[in-house]
Amino acid sequence: MLLQNDTDYQDEIFKNIIESNQDFFKIQFDHCHFTNCDFSSTQFLSCSFENCSFENCNLSNIRIKDCIFRDTTFTSCKLIGILWYECRQKSFTLSIKFKETVIDYSSFYKLDLQKCSFEDVHATEVDFTEANLCKCKFNNTNLSGTTFIHCNLKKADFSTAVNYQFNLSENQVKDAIFSLPDAIQLLYSFGIKIH
Template identity: 45%
Template sequence: MEINNFLNNEYSEIEFSDIKNRELDLTNKDFFKCHFNNCDFSNTDFSNSNFENCIFENCNLSLIKVVNTKIVEVEFKNCKLLGIHFNSCNTFIIDMNFDKCYLQYCNFSRLQLKDMKFENCDILECDFIESNLEKSSFENSVLTGTIFEDSNLSKTNFINAKEYNINIEKNRIKKAKFSSPEVISLLNSFDIKIY
């Protein structure tokens, strides 16, 4: 669909491909079962829009604005997401999954992220403060510089995750899954030496 066709307020079951325009205003729109492929939405304003059962694939979503944006059953695949404040979304229901994505400087603090997937991703310097990540999965992801603080990580899957730094005194990690040798990093907060 051509970018000039973003004049309506509601879109259903539409494929949007190869949109390269930047700084678009996509506020106050409703997208249902839409597929966004190979689009550059960097600096786009999605505030007050609804995305339900949508897929973003091979997209650049750097610095998008998501104030009061509704995100329900949205899949991000092989996308670049930089500097997004997901904690400014409509938090009544938020449901999204990430696969093979590059996330940096994103804020997921104080969100209900139970059962969500952040798999096979580079998750760099992101914030999960006071977040509920119970039963979520970071399997096969790199978590360099990402902060987990006062969060519920119970039953969360960190199998084959790398470079995480989780203070076990400041997070709930009951029945979380880890793999060796990375699990040793959980002792970092105790200032001890392992030989």
């Protein structure tokens, strides 16, 4: 099935579709399921994904300008190099679950991510600058090289996350949850040496 611009899809199953390097405009997806699809380097412009799920899909380097994601789940997907902040809208909260997914080199700059969850995610060099991550859970998530600057991390759960390092004084961290030994890295920004 080839996707058509300016179309509404409801309760559709998209399987083994290869639509890389394409441009799609004003498509509404509601309760749709995507399996083993390749949308790498594709542009989705002014599209909406509501109550959708993606499984074993490659969406690396997609562009999602003015798109909406509500109650959408990505499982075992590649989502490398995505500028998620391009889908930002006024008073918009991104509502996504990432499971066993790679989101390396992506940016969530200034986004409200309170309704997002990260489970068994590989998140190398992801940019969360000025994001609202209040109550977010980073279950078994690798945060190597990831940027947290001026973030709301209140009640965020890093207890099973690994390789995170950020300046506590540059973020709101009240009631955030950390565990040893990874939490020791948070002291490095204060110039503290631990032997």
